[in-house]
Amino acid sequence: MTINPDLQGRSYPAAEVYDVGREKIREFARAVKATHPAHFDVDAAKGLGHADLVAPPTFAIIIAQRADAQLIEDPEAGIDFSRVVHADQRFTHHRPIFAGDRLVAELHVDGVRAMGGGAMITTRSEIFALGSGDSREPVTTTTSSILVRGEGQ
């Protein structure tokens, strides 16, 4: 299996819209054993000055991994998902994610590096909230490196 080196610099435009729901924030918060009331109780979130429930700091992984799927499932990429290991992850929040946000993600392939028989691929998702008309607001930048293990690795 060979990773296509031409992937570097490739971008995938924002595709489907992700609607952030209160129950999804609660479900995700429970799943990471988060207990802060701002994830669960609208009044508690409002008490901190927020418009609605606040998503946990790693919630954006849902949207980022949907964007990554475009690359991983791209037959031109040559990535075997069963050999993928998550190497690193970063979230830079330009503002928090709130219930009611309508989010889209643009995916950029920032790096492709051969490693052994496999490759390290670094991707970046720029996540925006859709506003009225054509406006969109930067919400979160996620960067992620995945190691695609070569045979015998």
Place this chain on the structure above:
Amino acid sequence: MSLSIHELSPGQEIGSRTVEVTRTDLVKYAGASGDFNPIHWNEAFATGVELPGVIAHGMFTMGSAVQLVTDWAGDPAAVVDFQTRFTKPVLVTDTTGTEEPGATIEVSGLIGKLDAEANTARIDLTVVAAGQKVLMKAQAVVKLS
């Protein structure tokens, strides 16, 4: 939130937290996150790809570790940046039907750096399972009041 940069200093501890993990937790995380890679819930599949057994999602470990920072900050919205490297897998044994956890993750944190200009504190987390550091360079940046 009432954290003031003047009351903080590098090296100061922010506390610790223990996260107990079961196979059921991994299934819940798979559903909540949409990451259904079978290495996180199917023993035969995991060992078939040369893993020692079912392992936790790296994002489960990262996501559960940050609660310590959120509690310290008083508001999850104050966490403006969070990053880590995944260095060792967290092996989760099958304890279904018992009260025992399949793995235990120990999280502790201290102030790594203060930035007076940005009015932020960087929290450095130490995350250990089965005696090994499973995350490296696990750093969360908190906006102070």
